[in-house]
Amino acid sequence: MSDAGADLSSLVPADREDVDEVTLVDVIDRVIGRGVVISGDLLLGVAGVDLVHVGLRLVIRTVDEPTQGS
Amino acid sequence: VTVLHAYAVLGEGLVPEGLRGIDDAAVELVPLGRLRVAATEHASTPAPERGSMLAHAAVVSRLYRCVPTVPVRFGQAVVEGPGGAPGVDTEHFEVLLREVGGRVEYAVRATRPPPPVASDRSASDGRAYLESRREAERTRTAYRVDLHRRLIDATDPLVPLAVSTRAVEGRAGPERCFLVDGADDDVFRRRAEEVLGTCVDLLLTGPWPPYTFVTTASEIAR
Numbered sequence: 001m002s003d004a005g006a007d008l009s010s011l012v013p014a015d016r017e018d019v020d021e022v023t024l025v026d027v028i029d030r031v032i033g034r035g036v037v038i039s040g041d042l043l044l045g046v047a048g049v050d051l052v053h054v055g056l057r058l059v060i061r062t063v064d065e066p067t068q069g070s
Numbered sequence: 071v072t073v074l075h076a077y078a079v080l081g082e083g084l085v086p087e088g089l090r091g092i093d094d095a096a097v098e099l100v101p102l103g104r105l106r107v108a109a110t111e112h113a114s115t116p117a118p119e120r121g122s123m124l125a126h127a128a129v130v131s132r133l134y135r136c137v138p139t140v141p142v143r144f145g146q147a148v149v150e151g152p153g154g155a156p157g158v159d160t161e162h163f164e165v166l167l168r169e170v171g172g173r174v175e176y177a178v179r180a181t182r183p184p185p186p187v188a189s190d191r192s193a194s195d196g197r198a199y200l201e202s203r204r205e206a207e208r209t210r211t212a213y214r215v216d217l218h219r220r221l222i223d224a225t226d227p228l229v230p231l232a233v234s235t236r237a238v239e240g241r242a243g244p245e246r247c248f249l250v251d252g253a254d255d256d257v258f259r260r261r262a263e264e265v266l267g268t269c270v271d272l273l274l275t276g277p278w279p280p281y282t283f284v285t286t287a288s289e290i291a292r
Binding site: 030 | 076079118120123124126127130140141142143144145163166177179238240241242275278279281282284285
C-alpha cells in the first residue's frame with residue numbers, strides 16, 4: 001500500500017498551525033462519507049487514445065467504515 | 071479487468087504533472103464528455119484502507135487548488151463491462167463544477183464530549199428499567215439540540231462570508247460547513263479564528279476540497 005498522502009499535513013496548507021488538530025476522522029469522514037457519487041453508465045475514453053465508444057458501467061462499492069486495522 | 075479508481079471530476083484548467091495516487095499509481099485524466107475524470111488504474115478495486123483513503127484525499131487536495139474540482143467519494147470504481155453505447159450525461163457534474171469550482175470548504179465542528187448517561191440496569195422491574203432508558207434518551211436528545219444550537223449561534227457571524235452553508239452530523243460530532251470563494255479564503259479564516267477564539271469546544275477545520283457541497287442533502291442526512 002502506498003504511503004502517498006499518508007501525512008495529514010499534506011492535506012492542509014503549510015501555514016496552518018493547528019494541523020495536529022485536524023484529525024484523521026475529519027479526512028476519512030469526507031473521503032468516504034461525502035463527495036459526489038457517480039452512478040449510471042458513462043462513456044469514458046482512455047487517456048491518450050481517441051474516445052472509444054465502449055460502454056463502461058460504474059460499479060459503486062459501498063464503503064461504510066474503514067477496514068479493521070486501517 | 072482493469073479498474074479505474076476515480077478521485078474527482080475536473081473542469082477546465084491545468085492539472086499538476088506527475089500526480090500519483092493510490093499504490094503510487096500515476097493519475098490519468100480520462101475524458102468524460104467535455105469534462106475529465108482524474109483516476110488511477112488498478113488490477114482490483116482499492117480497499118478502503120487508511121493509506122488508500124489518505125492517498126485519495128491527497129490527490130483531491132492537490133487538484134482542487136489548481137482546477138475546478140468535484141470530489142468523488144472513495145470507492146467509486148469504473149470497470150469495463152457489458153453495455154451498448156449510452157450517452158454521456160455530464161450535466162450534473164457541470165452544474166456542480168459551477169457551484170463549487172474555485173471555492174473551498176471550511177467546517178466548524180463541535181467537540182464537546184457527550185454527558186455521561188446513566189442507564190439503571192439494577193432497576194427493580196421492567197417498567198423502571200424502561201423509564202431509565204427513556205430518561206437517558208431524553209438526556210441525549212437535549213444534549214444534541216443544545217450542541218446544535220450552540221454551533222449555529224457561534225458560527226452565525228460567518229454566514230455572510232460564505233456562499234453556502236450546510237449542517238452535517240459528522241463521525242466526530244456535528245459540523246457546520248461553509249463554502250467560501252477562494253478569493254475570500256484568508257478573510258474567512260481570519261474571521262473564523264476571531265469568532266471562535268474563545269470557544270474551546272468548537273474546532274475550525276479546513277480549507278478542504280468542497281466534499282460536503284457536492285453531496286446531496288439526503289446523503290448528508292443519512
